[in-house]
Amino acid sequence: MTAGHLLLFAALAMLVSALTGRFARRIWLASTIAGAVAALAAAVWVLAGGAEFEWRSGFPVGGEPLHVRFDAISAFFIALLSIVGGACAVYSSEYWTDEAHPRSARAGRVWWSGLLMSLGAVLLSSNGLHFLVAWELFAVSCYFLITLDRQRAETRQAGWLFLAASHAATLCLFAFFATMAARTGSWELGPMRERSDLSPLFWLALLGFGVKAGMFPLHIWLPSAHANAPSHVSAVLSGVAIKAGIYGLVRFSGWLPPPAGAGWVVAALGVASAVLGVAFALGQHDLKRLLAYHSVENIGIILIGLGFALVARAQGNAAWGLLALAGALLHVWNHGLFKSLLFLGSGSVVHATGTREMSLLGGLWRAMPWTAGLFMLGAVAISGLPPLNGFISEWLVFLGLFDAVNSPGSVALATIPALVLLGMTGALALACFTKVCGIVFLGQPRSGAAERARECGPLMIGPMIVLAAACLAIGLAPAFFYLAVARAAAEWNPAWGGVGGPASLGTLGLANILLLLVGALAATLLWWRTIRAGLRRAPTWDCGYAKPTARMQYTAGSFAGIINEWFAWILRPWREERRPEGAFPSGASLVDHTPETVLEHLVEPAGEVVMRISGLARRLQHGRLQSYLLYIVIGLIAVAALVLRANGP
Amino acid sequence: MNSTLNLLIGMAMGLNLLALGGSRVPQVIRAVAVQGIVLGVLPLLLEHDFGWLVALVAVITVMVKGFLIPGLLNRAMRAAKIEREIDPFIGFVPSLLLGAGGTIAAVAGARMLPLLPEHAGTLLVPGALASIFTGFILLIGRAKAISQVCGYLILENGIYLFGLLLIRSTPLLVESGILLDLTVGVFVIGIIVDRIQRAFDSLDTRKLTVLRE
Numbered sequence: 111m112t113a114g115h116l117l118l119f120a121a122l123a124m125l126v127s128a129l130t131g132r133f134a135r136r137i138w139l140a141s142t143i144a145g146a147v148a149a150l151a152a153a154v155w156v157l158a159g160g161a162e163f164e165w166r167s168g169f170p171v172g173g174e175p176l177h178v179r180f181d182a183i184s185a186f187f188i189a190l191l192s193i194v195g196g197a198c199a200v201y202s203s204e205y206w207t208d209e210a211h212p213r214s215a216r217a218g219r220v221w222w223s224g225l226l227m228s229l230g231a232v233l234l235s236s237n238g239l240h241f242l243v244a245w246e247l248f249a250v251s252c253y254f255l256i257t258l259d260r261q262r263a264e265t266r267q268a269g270w271l272f273l274a275a276s277h278a279a280t281l282c283l284f285a286f287f288a289t290m291a292a293r294t295g296s297w298e299l300g301p302m303r304e305r306s307d308l309s310p311l312f313w314l315a316l317l318g319f320g321v322k323a324g325m326f327p328l329h330i331w332l333p334s335a336h337a338n339a340p341s342h343v344s345a346v347l348s349g350v351a352i353k354a355g356i357y358g359l360v361r362f363s364g365w366l367p368p369p370a371g372a373g374w375v376v377a378a379l380g381v382a383s384a385v386l387g388v389a390f391a392l393g394q395h396d397l398k399r400l401l402a403y404h405s406v407e408n409i410g411i412i413l414i415g416l417g418f419a420l421v422a423r424a425q426g427n428a429a430w431g432l433l434a435l436a437g438a439l440l441h442v443w444n445h446g447l448f449k450s451l452l453f454l455g456s457g458s459v460v461h462a463t464g465t466r467e468m469s470l471l472g473g474l475w476r477a478m479p480w481t482a483g484l485f486m487l488g489a490v491a492i493s494g495l496p497p498l499n500g501f502i503s504e505w506l507v508f509l510g511l512f513d514a515v516n517s518p519g520s521v522a523l524a525t526i527p528a529l530v531l532l533g534m535t536g537a538l539a540l541a542c543f544t545k546v547c548g549i550v551f552l553g554q555p556r557s558g559a560a561e562r563a564r565e566c567g568p569l570m571i572g573p574m575i576v577l578a579a580a581c582l583a584i585g586l587a588p589a590f591f592y593l594a595v596a597r598a599a600a601e602w603n604p605a606w607g608g609v610g611g612p613a614s615l616g617t618l619g620l621a622n623i624l625l626l627l628v629g630a631l632a633a634t635l636l637w638w639r640t641i642r643a644g645l646r647r648a649p650t651w652d653c654g655y656a657k658p659t660a661r662m663q664y665t666a667g668s669f670a671g672i673i674n675e676w677f678a679w680i681l682r683p684w685r686e687e688r689r690p691e692g693a694f695p696s697g698a699s700l701v702d703h704t705p706e707t708v709l710e711h712l713v714e715p716a717g718e719v720v721m722r723i724s725g726l727a728r729r730l731q732h733g734r735l736q737s738y739l740l741y742i743v744i745g746l747i748a749v750a751a752l753v754l755r756a757n758g759p
Numbered sequence: 760m761n762s763t764l765n766l767l768i769g770m771a772m773g774l775n776l777l778a779l780g781g782s783r784v785p786q787v788i789r790a791v792a793v794q795g796i797v798l799g800v801l802p803l804l805l806e807h808d809f810g811w812l813v814a815l816v817a818v819i820t821v822m823v824k825g826f827l828i829p830g831l832l833n834r835a836m837r838a839a840k841i842e843r844e845i846d847p848f849i850g851f852v853p854s855l856l857l858g859a860g861g862t863i864a865a866v867a868g869a870r871m872l873p874l875l876p877e878h879a880g881t882l883l884v885p886g887a888l889a890s891i892f893t894g895f896i897l898l899i900g901r902a903k904a905i906s907q908v909c910g911y912l913i914l915e916n917g918i919y920l921f922g923l924l925l926i927r928s929t930p931l932l933v934e935s936g937i938l939l940d941l942t943v944g945v946f947v948i949g950i951i952v953d954r955i956q957r958a959f960d961s962l963d964t965r966k967l968t969v970l971r972e
Contacts, residue, residue: 742895
């Protein structure tokens with residue numbers, strides 16, 4: 111039994127699930143889980159030090175022989191894919207049932223299998239042509255999953271935006287792979303670190319993979335797609351699909367020699383994504399849209415790590431680069447885990463209340479203790495607080511950047527602002543999740559829907575517990591998981607193969623365990639005392655009003671109002687207020703909304719310009735035969751003139 | 760022999776101008792018919808070993824281009840009760856000037872082309888270019904479908920003249936194939952013209968723009 115056998119088994123199981131998804135729900139679920147477990151086992155095999163797997167087919171498919179390469183980087187991403195893919199498949203079997211969604215549940219299962227398979231093929235394929243085919247299939251499966259609920263116009267719009275953005279990205283990738291194939295004479299991919307003539311291609315890859323990763327300012331498709339997709343799809347989109355972009359960047363920045371300055375650009379984009387992602391998140395009132403902007407933020411953190419790793423590699427493989435890269439890679443796992451946990455949690459909220467609007471939620475803690483608890487655990491993790499996994503990876507990135515400050519040269523100067531902004535991102539994320547948890551789970555229900563909410567069933571809670579457990583495990587045993595990360599990092603840059611991990615990692619793990627124990631002890635003590643003293647339920651925050659209502663609570667907008675004003679220069683919030691006037695005010699209202707600024711102020715005006723120019727071209731198409739003939743004559747004369755010029759004296 | 764050839768081609772070029780300047784449809788059809796006859800005779804002059812095949816093709820060309828197609832056009836015109844006045848986009852004088860300019864440009868331009876020495880002295884290439892250009896002017900500059908058919912015929916005559924350059928290497932059968940296509944084409948157009956006239960009460964192609972999408 112080797113990694114190859116396990117992968118083959120996983121592929122067969124996924125094939126069975128794709129074929130049975132339409133009519134046999136249980137077989138689909140069983141084979142999806144079997145495939146995910148087998149793929150996870152294969153990934154663990156390779157990451158634990160087992161032999162890497164490489165296989166070339168003797169027969170060509172589409173003109174090129176298949177080339178599967180299962181090395182540590184592939185295994186690293188496959189592990190995330192299989193955990194999140196399997197967990198969300200279980201979740202979907204209760205969340206998106208045949209009974210509730212007779213039109214889309216069957217198709218949803220088939221596309222789910224399609225997504226997992228095509229993404230797996232992207233991660234394993236080592237041939238440019240097959241990579242592109244798998245990439246396109248992956249984008250199309252994502253599109254159909256996003257638009258599962260396509261009765262709603264909003265969903266269809268989000269789907270189109272996703273499709274357009276992802277095709278623009280694919281165009282860049284076509285250029286990238288085709289140019290590479292033309293320069294090297296083969297579609298085969300592999301380490302080409304000494305081919306410095308290929309280094310400019312990195313920019314194409316950055317553009318193509320950056321769109322998929324949701325890097326600022328190419329993230330325009332991400333918020334609406336994540337918000338409007340069913341929650342298990344949002345979870346896999348945010349947890350794994352956007353990591354495919356990171357995979358591409360990691361893979362090809364490792365295999366190709368990156369151009370000078372690439373590291374700085376990636377790091378700068380990372381800082382922009384991190385800070386602005388969280389700023390946009392603070393302005394959102396839609397629970398899932400808010401989480402989507404946090405994906406932009408976390409992609410930013412990953413890119414900061416990757417960018418500084420590239421800088422370190424360009425500066426003679428400085429050891430701090432390894433820490434930054436390890437932080438980035440570990441954050442890929444961590445963000446995949448806690449973000450899918452959060453999306454599943456938000457899915458449970460939507461499932462129970464039927465709305466994503468935070469101003470209609472509130473007080474769900476009492477009705478949905480499991481969901482609330484698990485969501486808050488995810489919130490702690492994403493805010494980068496100990497003892498959970500988000501803290502570990504951000505700490506590794508910080509550690510790398512701290513070491514870079516000590517290194518000689520201009521790196522130190524550029525690192526300090528990055529450090530400050532990264533720290534600020536963490537603080538803002540904490541503020542944002544305080545807002546989410548406070549508004550959604552605490553306080554009084556703000557609507558009838560929130561009052562009637564009931565806890566969801568075990569098939570929805572179970573996967574969330576699995577993801578939460580994984581978050582906790584990485585937080586408590588970071589030194590153990592660092593081994594896997596170090597193998598992937600060594601694959602990225604062989605010069606870092608023998609470098610050991612930071613010694614403090616073990617101490618950190620112990621400190622986290624201690625913190626958890628102390629926390630648990632304190633919580634038990636508090637609980638015990640509360641029970642002994644007796645509980646009295648009363649409305650919170652009545653502030654002396656004789657008849658308080660739920661509408662007197664803080665809203666999502668007011669909670670984040672001050673921080674939003676700091677970022678008003680880029681958020682450009684839209685606000686309409688009618689202040690109470692006079693001694694006996696008749697009515698007052700306040701509506702505010704944070705648009706997707708890049709889309710509305712940059713992409714849409716640019717699109718209008720293009721449409722206007724295209725409109726001019728449309729005038730040529732008027733239906734008058736005579737003019738068409740004139741075009742032909744002009745064309746013929748032009749061609750003749752060209753030929754004569756080329757051949758003439 | 761070259762002088763006879765050049766004389767005939769010169770005649771064809773003159774007929775081009777006549778077709779451009781003609782203000783009535785029968786006049787243009789007549790010009791096309793005469794041009795067809797003139798060009799039909801050319802293979803007899805070009806081919807040295809005078810075979811029965813060449814004679815047959817020449818006869819067929821003259822019959823089809825000179826009599827059958829013009830006859831079909833005349834019939835279509837009568838059947839569809841088309842007004843005899845031509846309705847030009849590009850006026851007659853500008854058309855004539857364009858045609859004359861095109862003819863001069865063709866004669867001048869042919870000198871620049873890398874031709875075989877035996878073709879350099881003849882008017883074959885300039886005549887072909889001029890006819891193609893004239894055909895295009897008629898196609899572009901006339902509104903009625905039937906005058907456009909005439910333009911198409913002149914265009915085809917130009918292509919035929921080019922084909923004569925290759926008379927040694929391509930059998931005349933190719934030309935006869937083209938001729939057959941053309942006849943069928945004119946036949947079909949004749950029917951369509953009739954149908955359009957019945958359906959829309961007009962043959963003005965300017966009114967047919969709604970089908971563009």
